[in-house]
Amino acid sequence: MILVTGATGTIGRHVLRQLADDTGPSAGAGGVRVLVRDPVRLDPAAARAAEVVTGDYGDEGALERALRGVRRALLVTTQVTGEHDVRFLDAARAAGVEQVVKLSAAAVTDPDADDLITAWQRRSEALLRDSGLEWTLLRPRSFMSNCLSWAPSVRSEQVVRALYGSSLNASVDPRDVAEVAVRALTEDGHGGRAHLLTGPEAISAAGQTAELARLLGVPLRLEELTAGQARAAMLRRYPEPVVEALLHSAQRQRAGAKAGVTSTVHDLTGRPARSFARWAEDHLDAFAVPATPAAR
Template sequence: MILVTGATGTVGREVVRRLPAGLRVRIMAREPERITGAARTAEKVAGDHRAPRSLARALAGVRTAFLVTTDVAGDDDARFVRAARSAGVRRVVKLSAAAVLDPGADDVITRWQRANEELLRGSGMEWTLLRPRSFMSNTLSWAASVRSERVVRALYGTSANACVDPRDLAEVAVRVLTEEGHAGKAYTLTGPRAITAAEQTDQLGRLLGVPLRLEELSPEQARIALGARCPAPVVEALLRSAERQRAGAKAQVTDTVGEVTGRQAGTFRAWAEDHLEAFAPAVDGARVPDLAP
């Protein structure tokens, strides 16, 4: 039995879609009705890292688990690892982050991820760590301003990030969950090349058929924008992360996606082509490219 957590999130929902129908799969979410793309044979259960009984039920009979947590500085990983060990889980595949390898990264998010990795390595269970660079899908935060103003607003727009397509990350996760030979390994996952927000803006504009403008944010403007949706400690962590990106800490490319899946990692352009509807202006209730000059 394979258990997938975080099944309604960016990576988890892609993992769910890719797991073969013939496998015994259980999918845990706080709101199981929000799970999409699962095989008809998959079992959907309500579960919460902070509800021990629901977690124990979700882990019963599980051999391999995909662990995703999002409560920065929280103890969800510790709760899950204890419950998994008690349930006799053999292997845990953990979604972490590439920043854990950067000696210059000492923000609250990275410290939390490092602690979670150490917790899993000392659990006595088999483990595999997935350490992606930023997701290409993070650019969806630009969608509203692209649709309404043809503007992308970004901090340090000429700094490069070897961002990865979440679908590639999910395919790696499925391989690790369903194959042997990945225990005790940590995979750093990137796209095929580092790309800047300025380049992404240009590519989006060309695909949409409209000129898009990149508006550079100051750190204070970025702090205000991030503060509208993130707690203050997370905001400061993201700002420090952007500083590291400006210094070149996120430009290194790996071929891990290719090594694990047998095919090259997808480009930002390919991701954008498949998600162009999100950036296109709405016309008569539908999103279509606006080809006006």
């Protein structure tokens, strides 16, 4: 039995879909289980191939039900206190889980990354390594799908707004991260390993804007935000400590800390990591600029 947490999130939903494709509906509920707060948000086709347990990390009974009979589990947490990691790992040990595959981040490998979010990720990794369970760490660079936050302004104004528009990031397609996760959950040989995952090249917001413009066939303008403008925009969405962590991360990117490319996706899957152009082409509908009356 494999347990997937975070099954409605950026990585977990792709993991669940890929596992469902591998097992198929004929496998019934015996192979895959999900722990989810809101089952309505699950991909319907993928959910039909899995057993669904409704609950969260704060629900001891739900954790016990979700982990019963599980051999390997994907752990995705977002609470920077680390409390969710502690609760899950305690319950996993008690249930006899053999291996936990943990979604972390590439920033943990950068000694200059000392922000709130990276410090929490390092603590979470340490909790898993010290848990006595077999572990695998997934350390992706930024997700290409973060660009979906630009979609409203692209559609309405043909504008992309970004901080440090020329800074490079070897961002990765979430589907590639999910495929590595699925391999770690279904294959032997990943125990005690940390997989640093990037795309095939480092690209800037300016480069991503140009690629989207080419694919859409419309001119797009990059409007570079100041640090103050970016802070104000983020504060409308996140608490101040998180905003400061994100700004620190952006400064490290500006200094070149996120431009390194790895071959890990290719090494583990046997095919090259997807490019940003491929990701954008597959998600172009989200950015499609409405046609003008004259063009209809």
